[in-house]
Amino acid sequence: MKRKLDTPAWEQRLGSRPPLKEGGYSRELEGRVMQRVAAGPRPGRRRLIRWSPLLACGLMIAIGIGQAEQLAGWAGRLGGKEQADGSSLNGGKPFTLRVAADSAADFMAAYGEAFEQKYPNAQLEVIPLKGRGLTRTGAEQPRGDWFADQRPDVLELEADRTYSALAAEGRLQTLETLSQEEGWERGRMHPGVTAALRSLGGGALYGIAPEYEQLALYYNPSLFEQYGIPLPRDGMNRGQLIEAASRLAQAGGAGEERIYGLAFDGGLSFLEGLVQSAAAEDPGLLDPQGHVDLQDVEWRRLWEQAVEAVRGGAVYVPGAAVRAADSGKKAEPKSGEADVKKAAETRDAAGSSAVDRAAAPADGGESRTAGLSALELFLQGRAAMVLGPYDLARRLDEAARRAPDNKAAAGWNIVTEPQISPGQTNESASFRLRRVYAAAAESPQPEAALALVKYIAGEEAAKRRAAAAGEQHLPSRLPGLTLRLLQGKHAEAFYRLQPPQAQASAGLPSRLAEALPLLAAERFAAAAAGRQTADAALRQLEAELQAVLDGAK
Incomplete structure (x- = not known):
């Protein structure tokens, strides 16, 4: 006697009383059905297979034309014979x-x-x-x-x-x-x-590699239109991005009504993005004699511009540890690989880095804002741009389902991430294979x-x-796979750029490449908090990096 296979509860409900609501089936149900279709028919389930096309037709009528196309595809696959092409x-x-x-x-x-x-x-x-x-x-x-x-x-x-x-x-x-x-x-x-x-x-x-990671610049068009500022575009460099963020911050309100021009999603901090960009281009980090040199004109200008952007509130950094912002403690340079790795993992529970904590706003009116994520500020209409991964599109899609009238959740768009330098318009500093x-x-x-x-x-x-x-995650395959989350958006922003010719920090000694973001975070935090001038912080960073390089020889 054959053992009767148990039918999952969600599948039983789908067959007897389709869980339809206004707006159609849920995204969770969509995922379950797609997985079930991909898995193929279970042994002994011929009745379900015979009746599944009829069930799908009923669902099409109930849900409507807008989602019938997807269900038609499922019906065809459920009703067809099991595919097994491994015989050869x-x-x-x-x-x-x-x-x-x-x-x-x-x-x-x-x-x-x-x-x-x-x-x-x-x-x-x-x-x-x-x-x-x-x-x-x-x-x-x-x-x-x-x-x-x-x-x-x-x-x-x-x-x-x-x-x-x-x-x-x-x-x-x-x-x-x-x-x-x-x-x-x-x-x-x-x-x-x-x-x-x-x-x-x-x-x-x-x-x-079937998947890869890459950042894009998400923006809220309504804020740009409200303040008469041109929309972001593909190919902007980091300096142009900071300039646009500063214009938005100056046009917006103050205190808890402040509008930030730019925020960073997840664990990515403003400085980490800055150093990542600089290291990818390697703009004079080492001179011809092999010494650390941070006096490159472009690198110095970008450093000073970034410090001013954080000080002026154009760039938002999460501040869950605001009370520890200005401890005044100076961290010793880390030259050992184990110490560098340990320092890299030393983040607070909110994922804030040293620059995040030191540069967070300290006045009472904005301290409540400091604990918000970049996504929360964006949805509140208080962050005009967010630099984030593809997964941010999924979270925005979920927010739009919960609040269909939210302009930021429904009306956002994307452009390519800021470019490594003004002369490079087709390279991504964040491109990473999985x-x-x-x-x-x-x-x-x-x-x-x-x-x-x-x-x-x-x-x-x-x-x-x-x-x-x-x-x-972003699929490497291009045709035959529709990115539902990017329908109606500038999807090319995730596919237009190429990996950099030289991988980030590829020309630097490994120990120096590991120490660079950590030591730079400390100096940038001091400059953003006003404990050092931008020039003094950059010169001290140069000396600390040289000490790391000398210790590695």
């Missing part, structure tokens, strides 16, 4: 692929279970890395021994020196043929993704390993990620 892979014989990944549970949920369903003769075994094996050599197990012991077929890697080293050592299969067959570099993938991977791979393509997937060169079943990599980079997997994660 490995000649239809059972096979096992070993995947080296950081988390077995996460990988199987994201890709493994669906791949096994797509290829019934496949079984995946995940080798949990947890930061071990591939990233460490020397006193611990050599990388060559690890490969010989574990014999991975597919690798989940960070887009860093480990990926570059494995490619250089010949441990990864080339993906050139797969890229040509899939059209990755003929409009199927964001060209910046493949360009960054080629740069890390010495010119060749050895892996693929996980990279590669096939091991020594895999005993190279065809199957490439099939898994192909699936991870494919459209089916992209749709599953979007449904499960709620579109938190």
Whole structure:
């Protein structure tokens, strides 16, 4: 006798009494249905499959034309026969692929279970890395021994020196043929993704990253129109951004009615963005003799302009620790790698950095504002611009669903993030690849390993990620995947820019590159709080960085 499979409660409600409200089905239900569709029919559920097209038609009538198109797609997939095209892979014989990944549970949920369903003769075994094996050599197990012991077929890697080293050592299969067959570099993938991977791979393509991160400048058009200030545009540099923020701050109110020109979303602080931009361009941080030199005219002008912007309230920095703003304590330079890492992790519960705490407004009228997030100020109409990731669009979308009349939540738009320098109009300082997937060169079943990599980079997997994660990250695939959150917006802002030719701080010694944002935060905080002039703070930063460089020799 066959065991009767339990039907989830939400699925039972969908079949008996569709949970429809004004505005249609919920986003949570949409995600569940998409995941259920992608998972395919359960054994013994033929009645549901037979009746699902009829159910979808009923939902179309109830919800209306506006959302019927999506439901029609679901109906077709639910009513169709189960797809299993793995019979040709490995000649239809059972096979096992070993995947080296950081988390077995996460990988199987994201890709493994669906791949096994797509290829019934496949079984995946995940080798949990947890930061071990591939990233460490020397006193611990050599990388060559690890490969010989574990014999991975597919690798989940960070887009860093480990990926570059494995490619250089010949441990990864080339993906050139797969890229040509899939059209990755003929409009199927964001060209910046493949360009960054080629740069890390010495010119060749050895892996693929299905997602990436990049910032964009979100803005509230109604505030710009209210004060007669031109709207932001693609290609603005950081100086032009600060100038626009200052104009808005001067035109707005004061105290709790103050309008900030610019705010930074999440853990990104104003100074971190400034240093990130400067380090990416490397404008004279080291002179020809190898000494630290911060007297570059452009860098000094940007530093002074940024200090004044924070002092004048043009730029908002979260101030959950306002009472500790002006402690006057001077931090000693950190030259050891462990100390630098520890200092980088020393943030308060609200995610405020040293510059955030020191530059936060200290008067009683604004101290209540200091605890607000950039998103809250934006929704209140008190922050005209926010520099944030793609995930900010999701949070704005949720806010618009809760408050449809909110102008900022419904009427926002985006332009490209501020450029690294006036002469570079197509590079992103914030562009970062997420996980990279590669096939091991020594895999005993190279065809199957490439099939898994192909699936991870494919459209089916992209749709599953979007449904499960709620579109938190930018998909590398361009066609066939509509970014719902950016419909009606300037979506090109997230796709127009390319990764910088030189990665951030790539030309600096590693210890100096790690110390730069930390020491710069201390000096910038002192200048923004008025404890030092901008010039004195910059000169002291130069001396402290030189001490770090001398200690590393």
